[in-house]
Structure formats: C-alpha cells, structure tokens
Amino acid sequence: MRKKNPVPAHLTPSEEDEQLLAADLLSWYAKRDDKALARILARLRNGWLHTFAMLRNGEQEDLVADFIYRKLLTAQGTPLLPTDPQARLLPHIRKVVRNECIDAHRRWLRQVRKGVPTESQALEALADVGASVGWNVPMTHQVVEAREGLREVYRLLDRVVPLRRMALILRRELYTSGSFGLDMERHAGDLARERGETLEAVWARLQVAMGSTDPGDTIRVCYPRYRAGTPEAARIEEAFRKSASRGADDLDALQAPLGLRGA
Numbered sequence: 001m002r003k004k005n006p007v008p009a010h011l012t013p014s015e016e017d018e019q020l021l022a023a024d025l026l027s028w029y030a031k032r033d034d035k036a037l038a039r040i041l042a043r044l045r046n047g048w049l050h051t052f053a054m055l056r057n058g059e060q061e062d063l064v065a066d067f068i069y070r071k072l073l074t075a076q077g078t079p080l081l082p083t084d085p086q087a088r089l090l091p092h093i094r095k096v097v098r099n100e101c102i103d104a105h106r107r108w109l110r111q112v113r114k115g116v117p118t119e120s121q122a123l124e125a126l127a128d129v130g131a132s133v134g135w136n137v138p139m140t141h142q143v144v145e146a147r148e149g150l151r152e153v154y155r156l157l158d159r160v161v162p163l164r165r166m167a168l169i170l171r172r173e174l175y176t177s178g179s180f181g182l183d184m185e186r187h188a189g190d191l192a193r194e195r196g197e198t199l200e201a202v203w204a205r206l207q208v209a210m211g212s213t214d215p216g217d218t219i220r221v222c223y224p225r226y227r228a229g230t231p232e233a234a235r236i237e238e239a240f241r242k243s244a245s246r247g248a249d250d251l252d253a254l255q256a257p258l259g260l261r262g263a
Contacts, residue, residue: 018089022081029078040072063104071096098211154182156254162190163222164247170218171244175210184210191222 021043027036071079082092157165157174166187169175175184185203192202205224209217219226219240226236 022089025078025081028072029075029081037072041068044068063100067097067100153251153255157182157251159254160247160250162187162194164243164250166191167222167240167243168247168251170209170221171240172248197224 021040024033024036024039027033028040080093080096082089157169160168169182169184169187175182184206185199188202188206189199191197192199195202201224202221205217205221209221212218216226216228219236222240222243223236225232226240227233
C-alpha cells in the first residue's frame with residue numbers, strides 16, 4: 001500500500017535552522033522586525049499550517065488568518081516560543097497549532113449538533129492577509145467554483161458502499177483535498193453501521209488516522225484488528241488496498257456519465 005506522506009521537511013529542521021527561526025521570532029516579538037516576520041510567515045505557510053488540513057469544515061482560511069493575527073500580529077508575550085528553555089521549538093509550535101485545530105474542531109462539532117451552518121462567508125479576509133505578505137491566494141470565485149466541483153464529487157462518493165468509500169478517502173487522503181462537503185463524521189457513521197460498531201469507536205480511530213503519519217493507523221479505521229508484523233498483517237493490508245481500489249472504480253463509474261474527473 002502507498003504510505004502516507006511523511007512529515008514535511010519544514011517540520012524537521014536542523015538545529016541551526018531551528019535557532020534561526022527562534023531568533024526571528026524573538027526579533028519580531030521584541031522589535032517588530034518586518035523582515036523577521038516575513039521569514040516566519042514563509043515557514044508558517046510551508047510547514048506549520050499543514051496541521052490545519054485535519055479541519056474539513058470549510059473555515060480553515062479564517063482560522064489560519066485568526067491564528068496569525070492572535071499569535072503574531074497582536075500577540076501578548078511570546079506564544080510561539082516555549083517557556084521551558086530546554087524545550088525544542090518546532091514540537092512546541094506543532095502542539096500550539098494542533099491545540100488550535102482540536103479547539104476549532106470541537107466548536108464545529110457543537111455547531112453541527114445544533115444545526116448551525118459552518119461554511120465560511122469571509123474568504124476575502126484571507127485574501128487580504130495573504131496579499132499583505134505576498135501569498136498567492138485564489139480569488140473568491142475560483143474557490144467557490146472549486147467547492148462546487150467538490151460538492152458534486154462528494155455527493156457521488158456517498159453512493160459508494162461505506163467500507164470501500166472510507167478506504168478510498170483514507171488511501172487518497174481526500175480529507176485534505178478540499179474543505180467543502182466531505183462530512184467525515186457522517187462517513188464514519190455509515191462505516192460503523194455497516195461494520196456493527198459504535199460511531200464513537202470508528203470516529204476515534206479516524207481522528208487518530210487523520211492526524212498520524214503511521215499507515216497502520218489508516219488501515220485500522222477500516223480493519224481495527226490490524227497490527228503490523230503479525231501473521232495477518234499482509235492479508236489485511238491487501239484487503240485495505242483492494243477496498244480502496246474498488247471504491248475508486250465505483251466512484252469513477254458514477255462520475256463517467258457526468259464527465260467529471262476522478263477524485
């Protein structure tokens with residue numbers, strides 16, 4: 001099976017790189033050095049923000065802009081620097097970003113359960129922030145068009161049987177391909193019903209898999225008995241691969257009459 005993408009190189013810098021980043025953060029927090037801020041934002045864009053991909057609620061753009069605003073532009077103290085002088089910088093930052101994601105996801109779940117719409121209506125805010133630091137941010141109409149295409153693909157995806165559907169989503173990491181319309185909790189519920197499990201059990205494994213670089217965590221969403229290195233491991237890995245492949249074939253067959261490209 002294809003392994004999940006490794007942790008980006010940006011998140012595993014050399015000791016010298018990490019020291020330079022720490023110096024830039026100190027320079028920005030203490031002196032408001034604009035050049036230091038530009039270097040920090042470049043690393044933020046290229047590395048740290050991959051963690052926000054675990055949020056599939058349509059509001060990542062606003063969350064990223066808000067994160068930059070609170071942690072850098074209007075920060076009190078030095079929130080992206082660890083208070084422990086012995087602590088490594090990047091693990092600390094990853095923890096800060098991950099906590100933001102967890103908090104945002106919990107807020108989203110509360111909204112969903114209350115029936116509150118969560119689709120972002122303020123994409124221009126990200127464009128403004130992005131333009132200020134030289135990011136190439138898509139125009140709003142392009143984002144809307146892309147979301148409309150995803151809406152149709154995800155509608156068809158719902159017609160794929162749950163096990164194949166979940167294996168396809170996980171194997172291709174579709175939960176990171178777009179923010180609109182892929183309701184992972186609902187897909188987890190469909191799989192739970194098909195497999196005779198509780199939603200809580202499947203959802204817990206899914207949450208681990210979406211934030212993990214271990215391919216075994218991905219397989220265990222669909223096949224909870226999977227353990228690497230056991231006599232059954234190779235058979236289960238092949239079953240997972242076949243489920244994803246059949247799910248892809250099913251989705252392609254559904255898309256073909258509509259002239260849509262594969263997910």
